Amino acid sequence: MPDTPSPSPAASAPANALWGGRFAAGPAAIMQEINASIGFDRRMWRQDIAGSRAHATMLATQGVITEADRDAILTGLDQVASEIESGGFTFSTEREDIHMNVEARLIELIGDAGRRLHTGRSRNDQVALDVRLWVRDAIDALDVQIADCMRALVAQAAAHAATPMPGFTHLQIAQPTTFGHHMLAYVEMLARDRDRFADCRTRLNECPLGAAALAGTSFPIDRHATATALGFERPMANSLDAVSARDYAIEFMAAAANCAANLSRLAEEIVIWMSAPWRFVTLSDAFTTGSSIMPQKRNPDAAELVRAKTGRINGNLIALLTVMKGLALTYGKDMQEDKEPIFDTADSLALALAATAGMVRDLRPNAEAMRRWAGEGFATATDLADWLVRVLGLPFRNAHHVTGRLVAAAEAKGTDLAGLSLAEMQVAEPRITEDVFSVLTVEASLASRVSYGGTAPANVAAQAKAWHERLG
Ligand code: ARG
Numbered sequence: 200m201p202d203t204p205s206p207s208p209a210a211s212a213p214a215n216a217l218w219g220g221r222f223a224a225g226p227a228a229i230m231q232e233i234n235a236s237i238g239f240d241r242r243m244w245r246q247d248i249a250g251s252r253a254h255a256t257m258l259a260t261q262g263v264i265t266e267a268d269r270d271a272i273l274t275g276l277d278q279v280a281s282e283i284e285s286g287g288f289t290f291s292t293e294r295e296d297i298h299m300n301v302e303a304r305l306i307e308l309i310g311d312a313g314r315r316l317h318t319g320r321s322r323n324d325q326v327a328l329d330v331r332l333w334v335r336d337a338i339d340a341l342d343v344q345i346a347d348c349m350r351a352l353v354a355q356a357a358a359h360a361a362t363p364m365p366g367f368t369h370l371q372i373a374q375p376t377t378f379g380h381h382m383l384a385y386v387e388m389l390a391r392d393r394d395r396f397a398d399c400r401t402r403l404n405e406c407p408l409g410a411a412a413l414a415g416t417s418f419p420i421d422r423h424a425t426a427t428a429l430g431f432e433r434p435m436a437n438s439l440d441a442v443s444a445r446d447y448a449i450e451f452m453a454a455a456a457n458c459a460a461n462l463s464r465l466a467e468e469i470v471i472w473m474s475a476p477w478r479f480v481t482l483s484d485a486f487t488t489g490s491s492i493m494p495q496k497r498n499p500d501a502a503e504l505v506r507a508k509t510g511r512i513n514g515n516l517i518a519l520l521t522v523m524k525g526l527a528l529t530y531g532k533d534m535q536e537d538k539e540p541i542f543d544t545a546d547s548l549a550l551a552l553a554a555t556a557g558m559v560r561d562l563r564p565n566a567e568a569m570r571r572w573a574g575e576g577f578a579t580a581t582d583l584a585d586w587l588v589r590v591l592g593l594p595f596r597n598a599h600h601v602t603g604r605l606v607a608a609a610e611a612k613g614t615d616l617a618g619l620s621l622a623e624m625q626v627a628e629p630r631i632t633e634d635v636f637s638v639l640t641v642e643a644s645l646a647s648r649v650s651y652g653g654t655a656p657a658n659v660a661a662q663a664k665a666w667h668e669r670l671g
Contacts, residue, residue: 225293236296236535242542244283246298246332247274247325247482250408252542253428254320261419263405264315271312275305277442296321296535297329300419319418320411323442323530330537332429334451337545342393344484344552349389350670355632356382361656363641364479364569365578374640378564379659385465387668392458399454401567403447406431411442413529421513439659443529445519445537452516455544459512466505469558473499478568486558502552508551508671515547574641577606582638582647591630601628615639 212220215426224235252273259269261562274597282288296302298321306313357379406426406447409416415438422434436442455564472479482499490496522533580602587598604627612623617639624631637643 200646214297215293215396215606217294217303218231220528222594228461231292231295234295234532235432236299236538237292237294239539239542240326240329240535241284241290241300243297243329243333243538244280245362246329247301248280249429250325250328251276251301251333253425254408256428257421257424258311258315258318258418260424261421263318263418264312264419268315269310272305272316275309275313276301276424276583278308278467279304296322297308298325305454318418319409319411319416321442323412324407324438326534327410327444328429328446330445330541331403331407334388334448334541334545335403335430337399337541338396338451341455341458341545341548341552342396343663344549345389345393345396346554348559349386349393349551349666351568352382352386352389353663353666353670355559355562355564356386356659357667358402359564360660360663361645362564362569363564363566363573363645365575366654372572372578374581375573375578376645376654377645377656377659378569379474379656380654382559383659383662383666387459388461389458392454392461395454395457396451399447399450404430404449405439406433407441409434409442412440413439413442439529443526445523445534448537448541449516449519449523452512452519452540452544455548456509456512456516459509459548459551462508462555463506465555465559466502467620468560470499470506471522473497477572478565479572480565482558483561483564486561488552501558505538505554505558507549508547512544512547515544542623564654568640574615577609579616579639579641579644580606582644583616583635585647586635586638587628587631590632591628593628640666 201489211590214225215405216219225231255269255272258264264272275556280289282304288300288304291303292302294303302313304320305316356379359382360380362378363375364381365372366374366381377603406422406429408425408429409422426432426434431663435444469480470484473478473482480500482497486501488500488501490668491499511590522536526533583605584598584602585596587593587601588595591598599639605616605619605624608623608627609619612618617636619634621631626634638647649658652658
């Protein structure tokens with residue numbers, strides 16, 4: 200820095216009112232631009248005001264400020280909140296962020312009492328608090344949405360507990376399953392997503408407020424009181440950690456990435472199922488778009504976008520992991536870069552969940568097409584092998600071999616397994632009886648899968664009912 204600052208357009212800008220004591224001049228325009236976060240952190244205004252209310256109330260209880268000052272602060276904060284709520288608040292870049300915008304306006308409104316609010320507090324613990332509260336609120340809202348999505352899946356599962364569809368591995372027809380069973384697989388996945396968010400919420404629910412800049416404060420504050428007032432389990436035990444930690448936000452974004460990945464798998468399946476050669480499901484006009492050139496088209500854009508949201512949600516997680524990596528304790532301005540990824544993750548996942556719930560409710564499974572394909576590709580070959588084990592006592596490996604020969608014979612004959620005659624079957628294994636034909640149908644295969652968690656329609660119906668009751 201030269202001793203005499205060279206004149207720049209911003210050099211004549213007034214010094215910041217909140218720290219002007221040490222500064223003769225204002226920041227360069229580009230400094231202001233890179234430094235300001237008000238463009239995005241204004242979204243935390245409710246959390247910021249809630250934190251200030253708790254702090255002011257506690258300061259008065261502890262005798263650090265007078266009750267009159269507290270009352271003026273609380274009334275002033277109400278005024279600020281209603282100005283922001285009604286759109287009448289002027290957010291200013293000079294005031295850098297939401298914390299200073301709120302505080303400066305409060306001081307404009309109530310004067311000296313407003314200047315006392317920041318006693319025993321710093322923007323470092325303030326921002327740590329606001330982001331934590333914001334993420335906690337986001338988790339609560341996402342939890343409601345995930346549950347809604349699960350309800351939509353459960354309703355389809357209950358309606359289609361016995362609707363056959365081909366089950367796949369390697370996207371090759373493997374064994375018959377039901378559409379309901381398939382829907383319930385996603386219910387289980389989303390239930391784990393909910394658990395992950397809930398687990399993240401439990402760990403993040405400690406209050407950083409009162410850590411002040413980094414080392415705590417000499418004022419007789421009551422951190423337990425503010426923690427309780429703001430719905431936290433306890434204050435964070437280490438002031439340095441309190442202002443530095445963003446691992447909870449990383450956890451939040453990791454849980455979101457997992458959830459987005461699960462949604463994207465369903466989205467991908469919807470895209471496949473919608474494709475004309477499959478026609479397993481249809482979506483109505485409500486969740487599809489047409490083509491500007493090909494009049495026959497019905498495109499699953501919502502599913503494609505749910506699939507694609509995963510990209511930015513994954514990117515956001517990596518962005519914050521990268522910001523935090525190697526960051527020396529305690530606060531660094533780097534951490535201001537946490538907000539946009541966090542907000543974008545919450546927004547993107549909320550949108551993906553809403554679109555998924557909507558699509559699932561809108562889905563009309565095409566039972567006929569799914570039934571036809573459920574029986575294709577020798578899908579009941581395992582049932583035949585199991586019959587050889589159960590009825591003839593063959594070791595499973597031998598049964599697998601015999602069945603393999605029968606599949607080859609059917610393939611050569613251009614038929615499915617049930618299209619072979621008993622005599623043709625007996626070429627591979629002479630002890631096979633007529634009874635084998637009872638397990639070769641899709642329905643028999645489905646009904647036999649009664650093992651816990653299996654695809655038997657009775658199982659699926661029972662699980663759908665249990666989920667319906669759990670979700671309320
Ligand atoms: N806008 C800042 C952020 O988002 C608030 C904290 C600023 N603290 C500071 N010491 N400059 O991180």
